[in-house]
Amino acid sequence: MYDPIHQFRIEPIVPIVVGGHNFSFTNSSLFMVLTVVAAVTFLLVPTRSRAVVPGRWQSAAEVTYEFVEKTLRDSAGSEGMRFFPFVFSLFMFILVANLWGMFPYFYTVTSQVIITAALAIAVILTVLVYGFRKNGLHFFKLFVPGGVPKAILPFVVAIEVLSFISRPISLSIRLFANVLAGHITLKVFAGFIVLLGSAGVLGVLGAVLPLLATVALTALEFLVAALQAYVFAILTSLYLNDAIHPGH
Amino acid sequence: MEIAAAKALGAGIACIGMGTAGIGLGHIFGNYLAAAVRNPAAADGQFGRLIFGFAVTEALGIFSLLIALLLLFT
Numbered sequence: 001m002y003d004p005i006h007q008f009r010i011e012p013i014v015p016i017v018v019g020g021h022n023f024s025f026t027n028s029s030l031f032m033v034l035t036v037v038a039a040v041t042f043l044l045v046p047t048r049s050r051a052v053v054p055g056r057w058q059s060a061a062e063v064t065y066e067f068v069e070k071t072l073r074d075s076a077g078s079e080g081m082r083f084f085p086f087v088f089s090l091f092m093f094i095l096v097a098n099l100w101g102m103f104p105y106f107y108t109v110t111s112q113v114i115i116t117a118a119l120a121i122a123v124i125l126t127v128l129v130y131g132f133r134k135n136g137l138h139f140f141k142l143f144v145p146g147g148v149p150k151a152i153l154p155f156v157v158a159i160e161v162l163s164f165i166s167r168p169i170s171l172s173i174r175l176f177a178n179v180l181a182g183h184i185t186l187k188v189f190a191g192f193i194v195l196l197g198s199a200g201v202l203g204v205l206g207a208v209l210p211l212l213a214t215v216a217l218t219a220l221e222f223l224v225a226a227l228q229a230y231v232f233a234i235l236t237s238l239y240l241n242d243a244i245h246p247g248h
Numbered sequence: 249m250e251i252a253a254a255k256a257l258g259a260g261i262a263c264i265g266m267g268t269a270g271i272g273l274g275h276i277f278g279n280y281l282a283a284a285v286r287n288p289a290a291a292d293g294q295f296g297r298l299i300f301g302f303a304v305t306e307a308l309g310i311f312s313l314l315i316a317l318l319l320l321f322t
Contacts, residue, residue, distance in 0.1 A: 005321050074296060170307045177310040181317065231303040234296055 004187035008111050008180070027107045028115075031100055035109060038100070039092040064092070071234055076241040083240050086126065090119060091233040098179060098225030102218070108183060110228075113176045120172035123236050131243035142246040171235060178228050182221045189214045259316040269309025276301045 012024035043065075046057030054062055068088045072080055094110060101108025109115055131139040143160040144153070192210035196203040280298050284291035 174307045174310055177314045181313050231299060234299060235303060
């Protein structure tokens with residue numbers, strides 16, 4: 001059956017219905033559990049020996065850790081390091097979930113907007129709660145950039161408020177739409193191979209082209225999987241920086 | 249006009265937005281490359297900003313792609 005969005009269907013594995021609400025253990029839940037298990041295994045098991053000269057897996061875990069640490073320190077400063085566990089968890093969850101999704105027949109957790117929206121809301125709520133707790137009403141300075149002429153200040157403030165409101169929306173939709181669009185494109189090109197291959201000898205020769213395109217797109221999707229995790233982490237760091245230092 | 253035909257046309261029109269986002273991305277990466285060739289020592293320090301600009305610009309293209317996908321598949 002040729003349907004590029006069939007892969008995103010959520011199917012219950014263990015149906016659980018409590019009082020009319022559906023709490024079923026679905027394929028989405030299964031892959032979230034797998035994501036967490038893989039991320040924790042990747043980070044905990046190789047670093048258990050605490051070797052001074054790290055082995056291959058221990059260096060991989062350490063390089064990942066230091067990469068996110070540098071990202072956060074560069075954009076939010078040393079004060080932002082208190083949020084390091086949060087940012088690193090987000091990064092690892094998104095990265096591992098994206099990479100699980102690259103296996104054929106596996107479900108991609110981040111292709112559902114509700115998952116990415118929950119992550120984005122967690123980020124924005126952290127920014128708001130910490131921003132108001134640390135700065136009080138000075139947090140509103142975020143919307144009033146310095147050095148702007150009085151005449152155009154209301155417009156600038158309106159634009160700043162709008163851009164702040166659109167942050168959780170763009171943060172969630174960017175991740176989910178990238179993953180969704182990438183996987184749909186892969187399936188569409190894979191469908192071309194089947195369509196051409198069933199059209200005789202000439203068709204099989206022609207099917208080599210979409211096959212090459214699918215291989216290239218798969219490589220691109222691996223890049224996107226890592227890049228989107230990095231983008232989510234770096235945007236989270238920048239938004240946290242706004243909460244820590246609201247004055248521009 | 250039939251609804252299905254209008255949906256297909258709308259999806260095609262929505263994809264124009266992806267092209268314009270592509271122009272923006274070309275500006276970002278082109279200017280980054282031009283600056284990096286002039287001053288390679290400073291290039292690595294700006295990589296984070298490059299990715300930030302890429303992400304913010306790309307989001308707009310992705311929004312229009314999303315509209316196209318919604319029109320096609322729902």
